[in-house]
Amino acid sequence: MTLKSKLPKVGTTIFSQMSQLAAQHQAINLSQGFPDFSPDPLLLDALAAYSQQGFNQYAPMPGIPALQTQIASLVQRCYQRTVNAEQEVTVTSGATEALFVAINAVVQPGDEVIVFDPAYDSYEPAINLCGGKAVHIALTAPGYRINWQQVAEAITLRTRLILVNSPHNPTGMVFTPQDWISLQQLVLKHNLYCISDEVYEHMVFDGAPQLSANCFADLAARSFIVSSFGKTFHVTGWKLGYCVAPAALSAEFRKIHQYVTFSSFTPAQHAVADMLAQQPQQVSGLARFYQHKRDHFVNVLHASRFTLLPCQGSYFLLADYSAISDLDDVSFCQWLTKEHKVAAIPLSVFYQTPLTARIVRFCFAKQDSTLNAAAEALCRI
Numbered sequence: 001m002t003l004k005s006k007l008p009k010v011g012t013t014i015f016s017q018m019s020q021l022a023a024q025h026q027a028i029n030l031s032q033g034f035p036d037f038s039p040d041p042l043l044l045d046a047l048a049a050y051s052q053q054g055f056n057q058y059a060p061m062p063g064i065p066a067l068q069t070q071i072a073s074l075v076q077r078c079y080q081r082t083v084n085a086e087q088e089v090t091v092t093s094g095a096t097e098a099l100f101v102a103i104n105a106v107v108q109p110g111d112e113v114i115v116f117d118p119a120y121d122s123y124e125p126a127i128n129l130c131g132g133k134a135v136h137i138a139l140t141a142p143g144y145r146i147n148w149q150q151v152a153e154a155i156t157l158r159t160r161l162i163l164v165n166s167p168h169n170p171t172g173m174v175f176t177p178q179d180w181i182s183l184q185q186l187v188l189k190h191n192l193y194c195i196s197d198e199v200y201e202h203m204v205f206d207g208a209p210q211l212s213a214n215c216f217a218d219l220a221a222r223s224f225i226v227s228s229f230g231k232t233f234h235v236t237g238w239k240l241g242y243c244v245a246p247a248a249l250s251a252e253f254r255k256i257h258q259y260v261t262f263s264s265f266t267p268a269q270h271a272v273a274d275m276l277a278q279q280p281q282q283v284s285g286l287a288r289f290y291q292h293k294r295d296h297f298v299n300v301l302h303a304s305r306f307t308l309l310p311c312q313g314s315y316f317l318l319a320d321y322s323a324i325s326d327l328d329d330v331s332f333c334q335w336l337t338k339e340h341k342v343a344a345i346p347l348s349v350f351y352q353t354p355l356t357a358r359i360v361r362f363c364f365a366k367q368d369s370t371l372n373a374a375a376e377a378l379c380r381i
């Protein structure tokens, strides 16, 4: 029996492939983005306590009220926007679910969605499953800035949605205030919707302002803003995220969310709500924490033959290896993993059009000892 594939071009994600290769070759895994250190013990204790106290059944479909309220407070604290916790905040099973549901809420067959390459890998399959078409705009090294004039020219009568991601995975690019303003203008002018993937929102470096679609009222009025506690609290395996959207958009979002997962892991919702209420410095200190990691990693790679690209946010650093090898980036990552025992992610897999640049992504959400060991190996090449 052969089933006609709805995603004929999709294989196993690069993250699974590279993590598997890293494990197979006992390489230091700087490929898939996840921390190799423990989350705060208070968070783990809270998770255990809530589970032991009996909070083990279905949470309310949109999330437990305590967490919705804490998310609304977080949005107020970070972006001075007042959102209605009950109607405008929906807790999801990771940002991945929120993105999938938001895309399904908006995209009709034949609709076009503007995405920027390198694009996070979950966007396009979700768009295609709705019968939509991703229109790719390629961003290029070293800055990966968006040319908004080019975006304006890519908009057609079929364009329904623009999908943005700042801080950006995999490039570390962060939107300037002008980027947000340009985005808002286009969304309003062409009556579009926006999905703003802000999973790295609390990791903006060098004193740059932490901005969000939440900061721009007219944009926020047409946006699904998505974030992830997996990133913020170093628990990617908990798969807990959320979507902030105006009530009418949230109502459509919830129609789908209730049939995708219905609700998300109950004890984790309680534990994260407590952390947000009682340990707000965990969130406000995240940028400093990861800026230190970035600086440390850049420092220890100084003697290597890689050329490091600027990183303004997120926990990823791009490195150009053209002084080291002529291999294409996929082959280079395989070679690096097998021969030098460090795994990275090739950039070309995030582009629709073939990419000739020789650039790979390293994740620096790692203990300093891991970064040191990786750098030692990378500096020997």
Ligand code: PMP
Residues within 6 Å of the ligand: 033, 093, 094, 095, 096, 097, 120, 165, 169, 197, 199, 227, 228, 229, 230, 231, 236, 239, 240, 241
């Ligand atoms: N968007 C981006 C840009 C990401 O890097 C990730 C992370 N892995 C996600 C969404 C998905 O987040 P989650 O793990 O919460 O599903």
Ligand code: GLN
Residues within 6 Å of the ligand: 013, 015, 016, 031, 032, 033, 034, 169
């Ligand atoms: N977001 C993570 C990354 O970019 C991976 C998530 C996944 O494995 N699907 O590395």
